[in-house]
Amino acid sequence: MKFTLIFTISISLLFSNCDDKDELPEKIYEGEVNLLTQEDVDEFGSEGYTRIAGNLNIGIFIEPTTEIINIDALSSLRVVDDNLRISSNINLKNIDGLENLKSVGWSLIILDNASLENVSGLKSLSFVRNDFDISGNTLITSLDGLQNWNSKTTGLDIFINSNSNLTIFCALEGILRNNELSELYISGNPYNPTRQKILSGKCSE
Structure with missing residues (x-):
């Protein structure tokens, strides 16, 4: 394999019986992938791989x-145990390849992707820890x-900053209704609604 590894612990395969015949058997990569x-x-x-036991x-x-x-x-890919970072990809237009991702065990960071047009590829995401x-x-x-990200967690921080054309925040309603955030920081976008505005339906401009 030629993909870059920050470190490698080991590679293991775990196969589990699934009630849903469309579910893939679990296949875990142990380590951090860059x-x-x-x-x-x-x-x-x-x-x-269906799960990365580390950062991606x-x-x-x-x-x-x-x-x-x-x-x-x-x-x-269904699960990233630790951090998922998507950053500084000049020509990446979408993240549709993550359409089956359900859980991120720590942080999800989408930063400085100049051509990224949407985050609709996260449609299956239901949990982010931190x-x-x-x-x-x-x-x-x-x-x-x-x-679909509406599961409850404690200590969740959300930062949405300096996205030059972002004006529609309605998808955050479920997250905000189900979680008492440690911090919600929305700034530097063309529209910067408060939590109260999003929950009252004033989620876009």
Whole structure:
């Protein structure tokens, strides 16, 4: 495999019986994965992992990349145990390859992706443990795709900053109704609604 690893612990396969015949058997990658090129994404995705027991980095914020065009190959992924970071991908237009992702065990960060048009690829996401940060994504106009993220957690922080065209926050309603956030910080977008405005239906401009 040529995909870049910050560190590797081991690779293990766990197969479980599922009631839903459409569910893939669980296949776990143990360690932290850093995907910096399209080849990295495609090669890692070809292994069919359903869970990463560690962090997943798609791009890296200190080094913007034009290499990654899509992350469609990651469609088998259901769970990231720790942090999921999608950052500084100049040519990534969508994150549809994460359409089956259900849970992020710590933080979800979507940062400085200049061509990213939406986050609808997160339509299956129902849980993030600690932080959600979506900042510096020039083309995103809406947070549609986050509607199913409504599970309860404690100590959740949400940061939504400096997205040049973001004016539609309605998808956050379920998150806000079900969680007492440690912090909600919305700033530097064309529209910056408060929690009260989102919950009262004034979620877009």
